[in-house]
Amino acid sequence: MAEIIFHHYWTSPFSExxxxxFGLKGLSWRSVEQPTIMPKPHLIPLTGGYRKIPVMQIGADIYCDSQLILAELERRYPAVPLMPNGGLSHAVGFWADRVVFQASVAVIFGSLGDKVDPAFIKDREALSGRPFDPAQMAAAVPLMREQFRAHTSFLEAQLKARGPYLAGEKATVTDIHAHMNVWFLSSFTPAEAAGLLAEFPLVRAWYALMNTAGYGTHEKMTPDEALAVAKDATSIAQEETDPNEPNGLKAGMAVSVMADDYGRDPIKGTLVASSAQRIAIKRSDPAVGEVVVHFPRAGFWVLPG
Ligand SMILES: N[C@@H](CCC(=O)N[C@@H](CS)C(=O)NCC(=O)O)C(=O)O
Structure with a gap:
């Protein structure tokens, strides 16, 4: 099997x-570091416009969004299963990514205040289409601390009932999703994290346990090498029309796929395969040749053309 090429940056919570x-499954991977702000000249040729991180590349198959990357890792590397409890772990993902993440962002960037790089602020305003205002976030910190605390108390209660992991004896994807915000807060604003986690001993013990998973084995790859790998490879995606598509999507149609939250840049291509959980589109770029870009369906819109 072609090697896993992981496009990320080390400070990215979704990449974490x-x-x-990778750590829990004991996988080897190649690490391609991408910029934290635009431009991303070595990522866009692969994705066709999707700028977010993380992105996983295996040969000429490009997997966007942590939801889909986790599902694809489970499909390709089932030896250490991380989704033994079925699909609701994805729902925990949405809770972590959309509800708790908002509270973490406000607490972190509100606390960092004028230490936030103006270039980063400008980039994130363009990404979200809304003001990214650390002063406004600072005003929201007290409210958002309460939100972070309330959601963290759900974890404490779950660990009390089922620990040491959220679903019992073994780590699962549910732990991975729930870990993200605790990691984000602990990495960027350790004093805030220490204060907020003080009353949750089980969460602290679980967080420390999760951190022993490590990251598997990784070696650097240059962004240029990653583009060359895609150019030399052929996608393994098979054409397939799903008879249950509610709006009649068929293999061969021209479509645009875009995130439904922020970073809504449309990615254009020809539909290769779709299902309730995934969509794959074919596109080409002089830097990478023909590639197939895969997205989740939940959280993404598919439009004709
Ligand atoms: N739904 C996406 C969200 C990814 C996301 O927002 N990632 C952040 C970094 S942690 C990002 O891409 N920020 C903008 C950027 O890096 O350009 C996922 O689950 O992968």
Whole structure:
């Protein structure tokens, strides 16, 4: 099997989910570091416009979004299963990514205040289409601390009932999703994290346990090498029309796929395969030749053309 090429940056909380999955599954991977802000000249040729991190590349197959990357790792590397409890772990993912993440962002960037790089602020304003205002976030810190605390108390209660991991004796993807915000807060604002976690001893013990998973084995790869790998490879995706598509999507149609939250840049291509959980589109770029880009369905819109 072609090697896993992982496009990320080390400070990315969504990437931390995947690095932990590599650790828990004991996988080897190649690490391609991408910029934290635009431009991303070595990522866009692969994805066709999707700028977010993480992205996983295996040959000429490009997997966008942590939800889909986790599912693809489970499909390709089932030896250490991380989804033994079925699909609801994805729902925990949405809770972590959309509800708790908002509270973490406000607490972190509100606390960092004028230490936040103006270039980063400008980039994130363009990404979200909304003001990214650390002063406003600072005003929201007290409210958002309460939100972070309330959601963390759910974890404490779950660990009390089922620990040492959230679903019992073994780590699962549910732990990976829930770990993200604790990691984000602990890495960027350790004093805030220490204060907020003080009353949750089981969460602290579980967080420390999760951190022993490590990241598997990784070696650097240059962004240019990653593009060359895609150019030399052929996608393994098979054409397939799903008879249950509610709006009649068929293999061969021209479509645009875009995130439904922030970073809504449309990615254009020809539909290769789709299902309730995934969509794959074919596209080409002089830097990478023909590639197939895969997205989740939950959290992404598919439009004609
Ligand atoms: N739904 C996406 C969210 C990914 C995301 O927002 N990643 C952040 C970094 S942690 C990002 O891409 N920020 C903008 C950037 O790096 O350009 C996922 O689960 O992968």
């Amino acid at each position: 989910k995947i690095r932990l999955a």
